[in-house]
Amino acid sequence: MAGAEVPGVFVNVQRGGPGLGTIQPSQGDYFQATRGGGNGDYKVIVLAPSSVQEMADFVDLAFELAFKYRNPAMILSDGVIGQMMEKVVLPPFKPRRTDEEVIKQCPWASTGKPKNRERVVITSLELKPEIMEQRNLALQEKYRKIQENEVRFEEQQLDDAEYAIVAFGSAARIAEKSVEIAREQGIKVGLFRPITLFPFPEKQIAELSKKVKGILVAEINAGQMVQDVRLAVNGAVPVEQFGRLGGIVPDPEEIVNALLKLKN
Secondary structure (H helix, E strand, O other): OOOOOOOEEEEEEEEEOOOOOOEEEEOHHHHHHHHHHOOOOOOEEEOOOOOHHHHHHHHHHHHHHHHHOOOOOEEEEEEEHHHOOOOOOOOOOOOOOOHHHHHHOOOOOOOOOOOOOOOOOOOOOOHHHHHHHHHHHHHHHHHHHHHHOOOOEEEEEEOOOOEEOOOHHHHHHHHHHHHHHHHHHHOOOOEEEEEEEEEEOHHHHHHHHHOOOOOEOOOOOOOOOHHHOOOOOOOOOOOEEEEOOOOOOOHHHHHHHHHHHHHO
């Protein structure tokens, strides 16, 4: 799909693994989502909701981005949000587009039998390496544009923070409480939540590292997003990771204890 530039949306509700794993929550698919599950130099747009409302909102956003860039997009959720009960306002239903509307809005699309136009063939197959290289270069340029224009993130209580917690999805929800507990103990800490995992907010995290003494990455896995955070920080401040495995969701106090170890 990435090679043929076919837009589409996937929803991954992460569970414990590897292998058959469990039905419990996890964030162990970060690498799969951001590094790709197939061959070649390609990227998938990845959105990480931290609430049921965002799960609903990101469907429209994912389709918007997928069609804007003719690229697969993924909503990377997990078992916490997948089982959570919250009030949700659903977006209005959109009417099905006719073939004529599709051709006008997406002239590259295949709509079956040609109607007053040349036949459209969608494929990623190209046997000549020099042509395949040009296609790859065009894709890389598209990914650079996505990185420039579509980074999304959220910041909480970072104005006076001496330390920062970086977390996505349900881990960020837990980390909000950790920030509250830590501040009650006199620790000036804030939360940075990447909303897009690709494009990753590397420039914003690099700027954050200039203002804080250390960063704790909280994620429900063995340590995956922490690698991207360390690359963004580039050794400016210490970066440590805290996570639980096998479907165990961490308590806010556990994250605070990990923060205290980083602080000390």
